[in-house]
Amino acid sequence: AQTVTQSQPEMSVQEAETVTLSCTYDTSESDYYLFWYKQPPSRQMILVIRQEAYKQQNATENRFSVNFQKAAKSFSLKISDSQLGDAAMYFCAYRSASNNDMRFGAGTRLTVKP
Amino acid sequence: DAGVIQSPRHEVTEMGQEVTLRCKPISGHNSLFWYRQTMMRGLELLIYFNNNVPIDDSGMPEDRFSAKMPNASFSTLKIQPSEPRDSAVYFCASSFGATNTEAFFGQGTRLTVV
Numbered sequence: 001a002q003t004v005t006q007s008q009p010e011m012s013v014q015e016a017e018t019v020t021l022s023c024t025y026d027t028s029e030s031d032y033y034l035f036w037y038k039q040p041p042s043r044q045m046i047l048v049i050r051q052e053a054y055k056q057q058n059a060t061e062n063r064f065s066v067n068f069q070k071a072a073k074s075f076s077l078k079i080s081d082s083q084l085g086d087a088a089m090y091f092c093a094y095r096s097a098s099n100n101d102m103r104f105g106a107g108t109r110l111t112v113k114p
Numbered sequence: 115d116a117g118v119i120q121s122p123r124h125e126v127t128e129m130g131q132e133v134t135l136r137c138k139p140i141s142g143h144n145s146l147f148w149y150r151q152t153m154m155r156g157l158e159l160l161i162y163f164n165n166n167v168p169i170d171d172s173g174m175p176e177d178r179f180s181a182k183m184p185n186a187s188f189s190t191l192k193i194q195p196s197e198p199r200d201s202a203v204y205f206c207a208s209s210f211g212a213t214n215t216e217a218f219f220g221q222g223t224r225l226t227v228v
Contacts, residue, residue: 001172006156035216043203045219091157095217100145100164100209102217106156 002027004094006105013082014113020067021077021108023092031097034068034075039089039107048090051075053097079110087112120206120220127227132194135223138187139208147217148181148191149205157205163189175200196227 003026013019025034036048051059051068059066063083067076079086089109095102119138127133139146148160161171163183171181178197183189193200203224207217 001170043222045205045207047216050216093217099169100162101159101170102147102162102207102209103159104149104157 001101002029002032002094002096002103004092004103004105006090006092006108008108009106010109010111012111012113013079013086015082015084017082018078018080019082019110021079021090021092021110023075023077023105025073025075025092025094027073027094027096029096029098033095033097034066035093035095036064036066036075036077037091037093037104038086039091041088045091049077082112084112084114086110118206118208118218118220120204120223122223123221125223125225127196127225129197129227130195131227132192133196133200133225133227135191135193135204135206135225137189137191137206137220139189139206140210140218141187143208143210143218144186145209145217146183146189147205147207147209148189149207151203151205151222160191193225196225198227201225201227 005024032053034051038046049061063080089107091107092105121136147162160173161181166183181191203222205222207219209217
Protein backbone atom coordinates (compact mmCIF):
# COMPACT_ATOMS: atom_id res chain seq x y z
CA ALA A 1 0.00 0.00 0.00
CA GLN A 2 1.05 3.56 -0.58
CA THR A 3 2.50 5.51 2.33
CA VAL A 4 2.26 9.19 3.11
CA THR A 5 4.84 10.91 5.29
CA GLN A 6 4.54 14.26 7.03
CA SER A 7 7.88 14.89 8.69
CA GLN A 8 6.83 17.94 10.70
CA PRO A 9 4.71 16.99 13.71
CA GLU A 10 4.38 20.67 14.67
CA MET A 11 4.86 24.00 12.94
CA SER A 12 4.44 27.56 14.08
CA VAL A 13 3.89 30.76 12.09
CA GLN A 14 3.38 34.40 12.91
CA GLU A 15 0.07 35.90 11.88
CA ALA A 16 0.24 37.38 8.34
CA GLU A 17 3.40 35.39 7.54
CA THR A 18 3.81 32.43 5.20
CA VAL A 19 4.33 28.82 6.21
CA THR A 20 4.99 25.65 4.23
CA LEU A 21 3.95 22.18 5.36
CA SER A 22 5.77 19.21 3.89
CA CYS A 23 4.41 15.94 2.56
CA THR A 24 6.04 13.09 0.69
CA TYR A 25 4.51 9.86 -0.53
CA ASP A 26 5.60 6.53 -1.86
CA THR A 27 3.86 4.96 -4.84
CA SER A 28 4.53 3.00 -7.99
CA GLU A 29 1.40 4.35 -9.67
CA SER A 30 1.46 7.08 -12.29
CA ASP A 31 -2.12 8.20 -11.87
CA TYR A 32 -3.36 9.39 -8.48
CA TYR A 33 -4.72 12.36 -6.57
CA LEU A 34 -3.39 14.31 -3.63
CA PHE A 35 -5.28 16.29 -1.02
CA TRP A 36 -4.69 18.51 1.97
CA TYR A 37 -7.26 18.42 4.75
CA LYS A 38 -7.58 20.71 7.75
CA GLN A 39 -8.83 19.51 11.13
CA PRO A 40 -9.64 22.29 13.61
CA PRO A 41 -10.31 21.54 17.29
CA SER A 42 -13.93 20.77 16.38
CA ARG A 43 -12.57 17.52 14.90
CA GLN A 44 -14.25 18.15 11.56
CA MET A 45 -12.18 17.21 8.49
CA ILE A 46 -12.24 19.99 5.89
CA LEU A 47 -10.82 19.76 2.40
CA VAL A 48 -8.32 22.55 1.74
CA ILE A 49 -6.99 21.78 -1.73
CA ARG A 50 -6.57 18.94 -4.23
CA GLN A 51 -4.09 18.12 -7.00
CA GLU A 52 -4.36 15.69 -9.90
CA ALA A 53 -1.06 13.93 -10.61
CA TYR A 54 -1.46 14.34 -14.37
CA LYS A 55 -1.58 18.12 -14.05
CA GLN A 56 1.72 19.96 -14.04
CA GLN A 57 0.20 23.20 -12.84
CA ASN A 58 0.15 23.58 -9.09
CA ALA A 59 -3.29 23.96 -7.52
CA THR A 60 -4.23 27.21 -5.77
CA GLU A 61 -7.17 28.09 -3.55
CA ASN A 62 -7.04 31.67 -2.34
CA ARG A 63 -4.26 31.83 0.30
CA PHE A 64 -3.49 28.12 -0.07
CA SER A 65 -1.23 26.72 -2.78
CA VAL A 66 0.74 23.56 -3.34
CA ASN A 67 4.16 22.73 -4.70
CA PHE A 68 3.71 19.42 -6.47
CA GLN A 69 6.93 17.69 -7.51
CA LYS A 70 5.91 14.41 -9.11
CA ALA A 71 9.39 13.05 -9.71
CA ALA A 72 10.35 13.74 -6.10
CA LYS A 73 6.95 12.49 -4.85
CA SER A 74 6.56 15.65 -2.86
CA PHE A 75 3.40 17.67 -2.21
CA SER A 76 3.86 20.64 0.09
CA LEU A 77 1.20 23.13 1.20
CA LYS A 78 1.93 26.82 1.40
CA ILE A 79 -0.30 29.06 3.47
CA SER A 80 0.15 32.77 2.75
CA ASP A 81 -0.95 35.63 4.98
CA SER A 82 -1.61 33.20 7.83
CA GLN A 83 -4.65 33.89 9.98
CA LEU A 84 -5.53 32.81 13.49
CA GLY A 85 -8.26 30.62 12.04
CA ASP A 86 -5.67 28.60 10.14
CA ALA A 87 -4.52 27.00 13.39
CA ALA A 88 -5.35 23.30 13.08
CA MET A 89 -4.03 19.85 12.27
CA TYR A 90 -3.24 19.49 8.59
CA PHE A 91 -3.30 16.13 6.89
CA CYS A 92 -1.87 15.21 3.53
CA ALA A 93 -3.70 12.43 1.67
CA TYR A 94 -3.01 10.19 -1.31
CA ARG A 95 -5.77 8.61 -3.33
CA SER A 96 -5.13 5.84 -5.84
CA ALA A 97 -6.81 6.24 -9.22
CA SER A 98 -6.99 2.49 -9.68
CA ASN A 99 -8.71 1.24 -6.56
CA ASN A 100 -10.08 4.19 -4.54
CA ASP A 101 -7.64 3.56 -1.71
CA MET A 102 -7.14 6.79 0.27
CA ARG A 103 -4.39 7.14 2.87
CA PHE A 104 -3.30 9.95 5.12
CA GLY A 105 -0.10 11.16 6.70
CA ALA A 106 0.30 11.48 10.47
CA GLY A 107 -0.55 15.17 10.37
CA THR A 108 1.15 18.49 11.19
CA ARG A 109 -0.17 20.66 13.99
CA LEU A 110 0.00 24.31 12.94
CA THR A 111 0.03 27.06 15.54
CA VAL A 112 -0.54 30.68 14.48
CA LYS A 113 0.89 33.31 16.80
CA PRO A 114 -0.78 36.74 16.99
CA ASP B 115 -27.93 16.28 2.38
CA ALA B 116 -26.98 16.10 6.06
CA GLY B 117 -23.50 14.82 5.31
CA VAL B 118 -21.94 11.67 6.70
CA ILE B 119 -23.65 10.77 9.95
CA GLN B 120 -21.90 8.78 12.63
CA SER B 121 -23.29 7.51 15.89
CA PRO B 122 -22.68 7.67 18.71
CA ARG B 123 -20.53 10.81 19.01
CA HIS B 124 -19.01 9.55 22.23
CA GLU B 125 -18.82 6.06 23.67
CA VAL B 126 -17.40 4.97 26.99
CA THR B 127 -17.30 1.27 27.63
CA GLU B 128 -15.62 -1.23 29.87
CA MET B 129 -12.86 -3.50 28.70
CA GLY B 130 -14.23 -6.72 27.28
CA GLN B 131 -17.51 -5.24 26.12
CA GLU B 132 -18.69 -5.21 22.52
CA VAL B 133 -18.77 -1.83 20.81
CA THR B 134 -20.62 -1.01 17.58
CA LEU B 135 -20.00 2.20 15.69
CA ARG B 136 -22.45 3.25 12.99
CA CYS B 137 -22.18 5.27 9.83
CA LYS B 138 -24.63 6.59 7.27
CA PRO B 139 -22.79 7.81 4.15
CA ILE B 140 -23.95 10.62 1.92
CA SER B 141 -26.70 9.43 -0.39
CA GLY B 142 -25.33 8.43 -3.79
CA HIS B 143 -21.77 7.93 -2.62
CA ASN B 144 -20.34 4.56 -3.56
CA SER B 145 -17.14 4.43 -1.52
CA LEU B 146 -16.99 4.25 2.25
CA PHE B 147 -13.93 4.40 4.49
CA TRP B 148 -13.32 3.72 8.17
CA TYR B 149 -10.36 5.48 9.80
CA ARG B 150 -8.94 5.50 13.31
CA GLN B 151 -7.19 8.59 14.67
CA THR B 152 -4.74 8.49 17.57
CA MET B 153 -1.98 10.81 18.70
CA MET B 154 0.66 8.18 18.07
CA ARG B 155 -0.43 6.90 14.67
CA GLY B 156 -2.35 9.78 13.15
CA LEU B 157 -5.16 8.83 10.74
CA GLU B 158 -5.05 5.13 9.86
CA LEU B 159 -7.20 3.52 7.19
CA LEU B 160 -8.88 0.47 8.68
CA ILE B 161 -11.05 -0.72 5.80
CA TYR B 162 -12.84 0.63 2.76
CA PHE B 163 -15.79 -0.47 0.65
CA ASN B 164 -16.64 0.13 -2.99
CA ASN B 165 -20.30 -0.42 -3.88
CA ASN B 166 -20.85 -2.11 -0.49
CA VAL B 167 -18.04 -4.62 -1.10
CA PRO B 168 -15.00 -4.63 1.22
CA ILE B 169 -11.93 -3.99 -0.91
CA ASP B 170 -9.06 -3.75 1.54
CA ASP B 171 -9.23 -4.61 5.23
CA SER B 172 -5.49 -4.90 5.75
CA GLY B 173 -5.61 -1.98 8.17
CA MET B 174 -7.94 -3.73 10.59
CA PRO B 175 -5.77 -4.24 13.69
CA GLU B 176 -6.84 -7.75 14.54
CA ASP B 177 -9.69 -10.21 14.53
CA ARG B 178 -11.46 -8.29 17.26
CA PHE B 179 -12.38 -5.71 14.63
CA SER B 180 -14.99 -6.31 11.96
CA ALA B 181 -16.87 -4.07 9.54
CA LYS B 182 -19.96 -4.58 7.45
CA MET B 183 -21.87 -2.65 4.84
CA PRO B 184 -25.20 -4.43 4.33
CA ASN B 185 -26.51 -1.74 1.98
CA ALA B 186 -25.49 1.52 0.36
CA SER B 187 -26.77 3.65 3.23
CA PHE B 188 -25.35 1.96 6.30
CA SER B 189 -22.11 0.58 7.69
CA THR B 190 -20.94 -0.68 11.06
CA LEU B 191 -17.58 -1.12 12.72
CA LYS B 192 -17.61 -3.59 15.59
CA ILE B 193 -14.99 -4.27 18.22
CA GLN B 194 -15.43 -7.42 20.28
CA PRO B 195 -14.02 -7.63 22.88
CA SER B 196 -12.85 -4.05 23.34
CA GLU B 197 -9.53 -3.18 24.99
CA PRO B 198 -8.16 0.09 26.43
CA ARG B 199 -5.73 0.42 23.51
CA ASP B 200 -8.73 0.70 21.17
CA SER B 201 -9.46 4.11 22.64
CA ALA B 202 -9.35 6.58 19.75
CA VAL B 203 -11.52 8.68 17.46
CA TYR B 204 -13.07 6.61 14.68
CA PHE B 205 -14.05 8.37 11.48
CA CYS B 206 -16.28 7.25 8.67
CA ALA B 207 -15.94 8.94 5.28
CA SER B 208 -17.67 8.54 1.94
CA SER B 209 -17.04 9.67 -1.61
CA PHE B 210 -18.69 9.54 -4.99
CA GLY B 211 -17.61 8.19 -8.31
CA ALA B 212 -14.26 9.18 -9.69
CA THR B 213 -11.27 9.05 -7.43
CA ASN B 214 -10.41 12.69 -7.89
CA THR B 215 -13.27 13.55 -5.62
CA GLU B 216 -12.56 14.14 -2.00
CA ALA B 217 -13.79 12.01 0.84
CA PHE B 218 -16.41 13.63 3.06
CA PHE B 219 -15.99 12.86 6.73
CA GLY B 220 -18.41 12.37 9.56
CA GLN B 221 -17.87 14.04 12.91
CA GLY B 222 -16.21 10.95 14.33
CA THR B 223 -16.90 8.76 17.33
CA ARG B 224 -14.65 9.22 20.33
CA LEU B 225 -14.29 5.79 21.92
CA THR B 226 -12.94 5.38 25.43
CA VAL B 227 -12.40 1.88 26.78
CA VAL B 228 -11.77 1.79 30.52
